Amino acid sequence: MKTLVEPEAMAALSREWRRDGLRIGFVPTMGFLHRGHVSLMERLRPEVDRLVVSVYVNPLQFGANEDLSRYPRDVEGDSKKCHDAGADVLFLPTDLYPKGFSTSVHVHGLTDGLCGAFRPGHFEGVATVCARLFGVVGCDVAILGEKDWQQLAVVRRMVRDLALPMQVVGGGLVRDDDGLALSSRNVYLSPGERVRALSLSRGLFAMRDAAAAGERDIANLVTIGRGAIDADTVQYVEIVDADDLVPLATLDRPARALVAAYVGRTRLIDNVALG
């Protein structure tokens, strides 16, 4: 496995691969990799000729009061996990954006609700970094985790709207045995906080079970979910159309239940499919 730091080197290697007709897969990450990330690599590996994993903590997607400076890092551990999962390149840019970088990409509508309502500018940062990473890596297919369900929808929409020459696929969310959705941010949790963090998935599972038992009223389902969650601040518990993220009144189509909450100083998100 090669480790590349310079975007120009990454782009040059990618051009070479494309000239040779090789299919390029890409897993963009912010590092501190866990089994969720590894599952994305393993899912893509058999479908592509070359696999690139990027580790880049993108400042554009962090708000002023968010955890950019303390975001967990572990380059050595990340490198080993990428190698073991069969990556061909670990792309580890220090300066991803060229001097005078001044372009931003915004996806309207999809970014208004859910996390978008609580993290102004976040999805513009996500769309912008993904557009640039996709261009530099020259990928035929990129995989993003379904844990960030709204992010996946936003990036899919951007790729479709700008007719970028690639596909975006979603990779299933991975949970610890106790149900906690894997996240690099879980490392922030104290043992006591971790116990309370489990209430997010418990709330989502309660909604899923109630839906499976026939409950169709969204307000009732949300009440069930919210009642199970023991967090310091619940930002949202919502059930939306799985594709366009529009809030539903009745569970009458493929839907997603999503939650965002603070446990202590740690912001956690999670989601499950409903119906």
Place this chain on the structure above:
Amino acid sequence: MKTLVEPEAMAALSREWRRDGLRIGFVPTMGFLHRGHVSLMERLRPEVDRLVVSVYVNPLQFGANEDLSRYPRDVEGDSKKCHDAGADVLFLPTDLYPKGFSTSVHVHGLTDGLCGAFRPGHFEGVATVCARLFGVVGCDVAILGEKDWQQLAVVRRMVRDLALPMQVVGGGLVRDDDGLALSSRNVYLSPGERVRALSLSRGLFAMRDAAAAGERDIANLVTIGRGAIDADTVQYVEIVDADDLVPLATLDRPARALVAAYVGRTRLIDNVALG
């Protein structure tokens, strides 16, 4: 020459060409083609295997009080000119943007001054339509006219920033024998307005001549240019760095003099190289 209306058909043909290793050139236009557009096609034709010209009057780049609804159109004439210049495809989308299109691309800084100051949202519309067109056409190289100097700078920057897998080149401005920069909008001018419209290039040439004679003070040069212009409203007469469009105080590097003015109801722009 093929005429394609559906973006999906254009993208499919482009994918086929790319699979065959063919180099694709692209001339995006808003139609009502003139010798300026034809010069862009002729410039690119020998450098590429396949040449695509698009004609699309992009609503995103028109302001509420601008001339979208009366923008001149001549599909038959355009088609003949493209054919005669050796285009392989005339791409004539009616619905360029897919249902639910919700992505926009913004280039900051470069779009603050000059036309950007007078046409809010214009360059966001330009950057967005170019990003989508470049994706659909799958071009290796696109050529844009230097008459829209700021547009060329904005599109170049976007392509660099998003690492789109293509080049952007500028094609020289073409003038009528009397010096008027060719523009589809010239058709709006009455004979009397046309005479006054000539004062724009006269002003630019006066600045160029004064610079060639040794004048280095930008304020003096602008006074010379402005003094020659007989228009109803002069929006700007400016001299800026040719690349980053930053206004200059002294003519100490490659610069561009640019003017925008209304003659009657018609907005005209023009520019020349200085120094």
